[in-house]
Amino acid sequence: MVKKQSRLTAKWLRKIGVKEVLIPGLLLAGVLGWTGWQKLGPDIYRNKQAFPDSGIVRVITDGDTFELQNGVRVRTVGVNAPGRGEEKAGEAVKRLSDLVKDKKVWLEYDRYQDDKYGRVLAWVWINCEFTPKFLPSDYMRLSFNRSRPGLTENPEGCKKGKLVQEEMMKAGLAKLETYKVRGELKYEGRLR
Incomplete structure (x- = not known):
């Protein structure tokens, strides 16, 4: 207790x-x-106030970060978009805005759930049929740097939905972000 x-x-x-x-x-x-x-x-x-399952996107901060209507800042985990002042930064902001601005998004958490800037780290899903059933955030973890095989299919409830990170990569506006000393993320293999 x-x-x-x-x-x-x-x-x-x-x-x-x-x-x-x-x-x-x-x-x-x-x-x-x-x-x-x-x-x-x-x-x-x-805590669902700090780590919500879903929300409406109100503000796009940059090509891989946005803010929900409740003030929670979300960073798309697993990818890195050009930052301010870098080539294609404006295009990345516009594309992310087209994908999520004023829309409902569902957040799927992975082995790393927040960063040193206080942002929530999540896989971001759009256009889901109903509330998705995600695997637990610690699903991939076998040890600190060893993982289960990654996921390739959309979660139940979001079979027709889109993974925002994947859409940004298809548009050439984000790159896969991996760390050699950390374990693999859920959809890392899918994005390679």
């Missing part, structure tokens, strides 16, 4: 898996009277 937390502390936030970059803001919010931290629980990644 998880002991009820009576006070918001940096130690407790670290214990439940909150990234260091978010801790000062959460502590300040707690001092100012925010009580939502009491709902965080023992696993921050299960």
Whole structure:
């Protein structure tokens, strides 16, 4: 049984898996009277306010990052689009905007779920028939850098849907992002 937390502390936030970059803001919010931290629980990644299953895209930040209507910033995991000032950056922003702006997206989490900038990392699905049934975020993990074979099929509930990362790569506006020292991501093999 998880002991009820009576006070918001940096130690407790670290214990439940909150990234260091978010801790000062959460502590300040707690001092100012925010009580939502009491709902965080023992696993921050299960908090649907911080890690939603879906949402409507309101703002496109760059070619691989956007913001949902609830303020959650999402970075497309597994690919890297040109950044500001780089060649094709404007095209990447326009294409991502055409794909997701003011539309509902479904977020599928993988072994890495957030980054040092406080963004959620997710596979992004559009045009799904109904709410997709995703495999668990730790599905690929056998060990730190070993993985199961990757996925090639769309998830149940999104058979006619599209994977945004794949669409960006087909348009030549994103490249596969891999790390030798990390394990493979769910759809990494599909994007090769």
